[in-house]
Amino acid sequence: MLHYAAVFLVIALVAALLGFGGIAAGAAEIGKILFYIFLVIALVSLVVGLLRR
Structure with a gap:
């Protein structure tokens, strides 16, 4: 997902x-949306990973 955000930034x-x-x-707008989606998914994964310990 972060890769696609970077691609749209270059475009x-x-x-x-x-x-x-x-x-x-x-x-640029599509790139920003993809970046924010990436951030949300990364934070959710981090929280779920910490709760499984």
């Missing part, structure tokens, strides 16, 4: 450099 940067503002904004 957004390239699109912004080439002047495609709408595509860059969309890709």
